[in-house]
Amino acid sequence: MNKTSVVFFLVFVVVLVGAAYYLVTSIQQSAESAIGGAVAPFQQSNAALQTQVSNLMNPTPTIIPDPITYINEIRALARLETIQYSVEKVITAEIGQGSFGFLFGDKLLFVAHGIVIAGIDMEKIQPGDMQLVNGVLQVRLPPAEVFVATLNNEKSYVYDRNTGILTKSVQDLETLARQAAEREILMAAQEDGILLQAQRNAELFLYKFFQALGYKDVRFIQ
Secondary structure: OOHHHHHHHHHHHHHHHHHHHHHHHHHHHHHHHHHHHHHHHHHHHHHHHHHHHHHHHOOOOOOOOOOOOOOOOOOOOOEEEEEEEEEEEEEEEEEOOOOOHHHHOEEEEEEEEEEEEEEEEHHHOOHHHEEEEOOEEEEOOOOOEEEEEEEOOOOOEEEEEEEOOOOOOOHHHHHHHHHHHHHHHHHHHHHOOHHHHHHHHHHHHHHHHHHHOOOOOEEEOO
């Protein structure tokens, strides 16, 4: 076999090997595509089933407000808000916590965040409550009062709840805890002197206001 024949034979072998490799690679890719196409619907169905099971185990509440709104009362207000308290309170609400509490009891720990706003109702000021005597403006303000004492629902939450094995969660227990929390938050603000501070803040604000109007000597009387 001469040199030309040897070269031709080698080129033929290389081409044959390349063609065989290309053919095998094409077959493998086609098989993988076919398997992937066959498996994909099962994977999608499995994912959809898992999503449905998750929704059943952890349902998302649906809130549907009634489209009809009734406005019962409209009243003009002239309130001077002079102070706001932010209060945090922990409330424990429980029922059936006896010897068989682990069977029939229900207990929750509620962390309440609330605000209390106080000030002066300027609408209660009468003409006789403001008198100019010898160049002195004498002002009698109505007593400070609480305007708002409510929970911040975005920050308030149930921290822990233990329900007996043989009982269901008492639906009203959290409601009762929230009501108690509002009362406790209001009481805490009052005990801390929110009304006294609201009265002082109102006098300070109105003192500057009356001075800006030209009354240099202003006195607040009880």
